[in-house]
Amino acid sequence: MSEETVTEWPLAGRDAELDRIGSAVDGGRGVLLVGSPGVGKSRLLRAVLLRAAERGAEVGRLSGAGRSAAEMSAVLADRYGHVPWGDPEPPDDGSFPVARFVLGLDDAHLLAPAPAARLRGLVMDGHVTLVAAAEAGARTADGITRVWVERLVERVEIGPFDRSALAEILHARLGGPVGASTLEHLWEFTLGNALFLTELVDSALADSSLRPEGGVWKWAVGEWRPNGRLADLVRLRLGNLAADERTLVEMIALAEPLDAGLPAVAELTRAAEALNRRGIVVAERSGPRLRLRLANPLYARVLASDLPELVGARLRSRLADALESSGPECDDDWLRMVELRIDAGQLPDKEHLTAAARAALRRLDFVLAERLCLLAPRYETAALDLLRGHALAGQHRYAEAEAVFAAVCGRGTPAPALPPAEFALAVRTRAVNMAWGLHRVQDAGAVLDAAVAVTGQGPLQGTRVVLRLLEDRLQEAAAMGETAPTAPLDGSAVPPAALARTELGDPVGALILLNRAGPGPEHARLTHQLVSTWAVLRGGDTAKASAMLDTLPDHDAVDDPLDAVRLAMVRAHWYRISGRLPEALVLLRQASAAENSCDWLTTRAWRLAQLAGALAEVGEHAEALRVLVELGAEQAGMVPYPLASDGVALEQALVAAHVGDLPGALQQSLDLAERAAAAGRRFQALAALHLAARLGEARAVTERVSALARHTNSRLTELQAEHVRHLAAADGDALYALAMHCAATGLYPLAAEMQAQSARAHQTAGRHRRSRVARAKCLELLEVFDGVLPGWAALDGPEAGPLTALTNREREVAVLAASLLPNQEIAARLVVSVRTVENHLHRVFGKLGVTARAELAHRLDPRSASKDAPSRREAFAQGRRQSAFRTPTRS
Helix, strand or coil: CCCCCCCCCCCCCCHHHHHHHHHHHHCCCCEEEEECCCCCHHHHHHHHHHHHHHCCCEEEEEECCCCCHHHHHHHHHHHHCCCCCCCCCCCCCCCCCCCCEEEEEECHHHCCHHHHHHHHHHHHCCCEEEEEEEECCCCCCHHHHHHHHCCCCEEEECCCCCHHHHHHHHHHHHCCCECHHHHHHHHHHHCCCHHHHHHHHHHHHHCCCEEEECCEEEECCCCCCCCHHHHHHHHHHHCCCCHHHHHHHHHHHHHCCEECCCHHHHCCHHHHHHHHHCCCEEEEEECCEEEEEECCHHHHHHHHHHCCHHHHHHHHHHHHHHHHHHCCCCHHHHHHHHHHHHHCCCCCCHHHHHHHHHHHHHCCCHHHHHHHHHCCHHHCCHHHHHHHHHHHHHCCCHHHHHHHHHHHHCCCCCCCCCCHHHHHHHHHHHHHHHHHHCCCHHHHHHHHHHHHHHHCCHHHHHHHHHHHHHCCCHHHHHHHHHHCCCCCCCCCCHHHHHHHHHHCCCHHHHHHHHHHHCCCCHHHHHHHHHHHHHHHHHHCCHHHHHHHHHHCCCHHHCCCHHHHHHHHHHHHHHHHHCCCHHHHHHHHHHHHHCCCCCCCCCCHHHHHHHHHHHHHHCCCHHHHHHHHHHHHHHHHCCCCCHHHHHHHHHHHHHHHHHCCCHHHHHHHHHHHHHHHHHHCCHHHHHHHHHHHHHHHHHHHHHHHHHHHHCCCCCHHHHHHHHHHHHHHHCCHHHHHHHHHHHHHCCCHHHHHHHHHHHHHHHHHCCCHHHHHHHHHHHHHHHHHHCCCCCHHHCCCCCCCCHHHHCCHHHHHHHHHHHCCCCHHHHHHHHCCCHHHHHHHHHHHHHHHCCCCHHHHHHHHCHHHHHHCCCCHHHHHCCCCCCCCCCCCCCC
8 A cells, every 4th residue: 555645745743763764874774664554654765765866876766565586686677777796885975885776665564585585685785775664563574574683774663643743744734833623633533644644634625624714724624524535545444344344343433432342242253353453443441341443533434424324223223222231331331322322313311311411511522412402302301401501601602501591590499490409500500601601700709609598608619719710819719718628518619729829829738728628529539639739839849749640640541521631731831841842742732622711720722822832942933923823812702810811921921032032021021920929829920020030130020039939838939039049149159059959850941041041150250160061061951851942041142033023913913924814814813904914014024034925934934944955854854856766656
């Protein structure tokens, strides 16, 4: 199966692999690229051959399919004129020896034994530098196996793209950023497989379901079904299926994952084993249960769309009966059972519809939840109305939701319309909708207060605490948590109260409160653990926080989507401050794709801001600015939440500092510090002042930092205060010692920055030897986490980039214009006039010395620099052009 497609994409997202391949081929050793079908092995192979040809080597490309020894010899003779013997002469100029061939062998696992043995001899004698690609797990001829076992070539594993690499390659292909939700959808459908990705994106571009909106590429997934080349590719991957095998994959496609012990599945065990062996079906453990799912989500889409209607109805009914008879055990079981019944043309009973609607809400699938509620008009009850209102609110239809909630809560006392617990839930959900959706925070508080007389404060206390957070009344929110040990609470009040206490500067008190109350019910346990971890991080005990995070599940394994987002954000924060930026970016991209935006622990705008900050920290400045523009629209429709809003402001200041706008970053951070300090949010105020000090204002903020730090009980704030004092005093020795302490606690990026500041302080004071020691230690720390210093702390002085010369508004206009967005859309996006956009663009073009938008994109985005000055890695990316020796590839 060829990995080529009609459209040749730019080569991106393969930096690590390209480094290894380039080093091996430069040394004349060759490589064996191994990976599953479609990961891009052939693409890399062609790029390697192109580069070798450009460096003077004699190159060629063959396919291992069906080659005999005689055919291989004939091809070598025909294509290369002769087969060299004797030792090749060493090059004088660093290029390849004239007598050496760089032979690209695609589908090496299909090469017959005799030509494989012949080829091994040529490689062993030094006459051929072999660059081969083979399918992972396939049996290869001894000659191919031995070339890497005997270390004649280097074996390089080529895996699927991770999310960050996916974002990079999509940016290269589309010429602009991809929305967080779209990126997540594309990754979920393709699992990073390069071939599936290219076909899916090209198909979505052709039908215009993937298009730019507001400077960002977005994909309207909807009820999308694969078609054309992509669907045929999936069918080829599935191959010829026996009758039992087809039945099983069709059932899995309709209701994956399926329990292997389900009667309808258990009777097809042999088919399951055969499909598992061929890599079509994968088995995974979920506690004691063994579940089956298809190896790629695209398989399910194609199989379901190919299924005849009557066959589909029969299989759905059969599966629903099997799930019901075995007893649904989790949300997924309820949802699948009810959806199967409905799609088979059957109406489930009220209890099943209600259970499925609740499960859909927990999954944040609000559209499905509303559909399930509307399917039960004959069962109309207050409980179903409540679920429908929740589903409406989740779709941002807040006014419709309020009408439903008002009708439910307006039926008087809890009995007989609703039991007390359900009445409390209705009031709580209504209050959340009023506060977050309709921005009527005070009205929400009045609704809660009125309901307390009926239900008591216990079940509603958690929502009352959250409203205090929204109103920036952190002292009251923290105090309300003190009633937790005696009030019959449901566990929802303590975590937000502890968060308030933490942000006020008392992480020790927050931990005491959390420990005294205990983790609460099962559904609230993870939130309790996360707020505890956050308090420990704020307290500066990084070792304990890291250990606590290690005990928590991976966020992909968390059933509740909101819990998964919260876990991802806390973990990403730790990854950022400890220098694990690639891992942080993966989590932040996933969390930013989540649609839920109303949460006291993390709003979507805050998540987008943290993604922008992390992108700026890794040097992706243009993309960071685009993300900030994207979050502007998200913030515009949100109720003011000062804790989250100032969290966003801190990241905005950080991005401004990274792109070189130090005056703007200083002003933003100082304004933020003043607001946060006035509200009692000491940690945010200290973080903002600490950033201002790092940017050059240490003397001006030292007293304010010390005063704030005295009112906290955190080692982290003590460390920030020490750092500011040493910067203000230009004390190189103290900065060096503090940097070593930070490194010992795992804060590698800050430690490296401190060492750079120590080196500069010693250099200014004429202590050159100590400056060299600090400089060396700084470089050593950067190696530890594979990072770079921020521009303001660069050892050789800050380097001005193109974005430095622009104002805030000019940068926003520039990055949107670089995405080829029309002026009218830029104006609408930024809520300014078209004339204002034109004026800003005129100034941007003048400052950057460009005359067209295409040049602007090239100037702003360093990833496009390869067009002018190709480096080794960038030269690989030009592998679209083919060698004259290219052979036809099998289809």
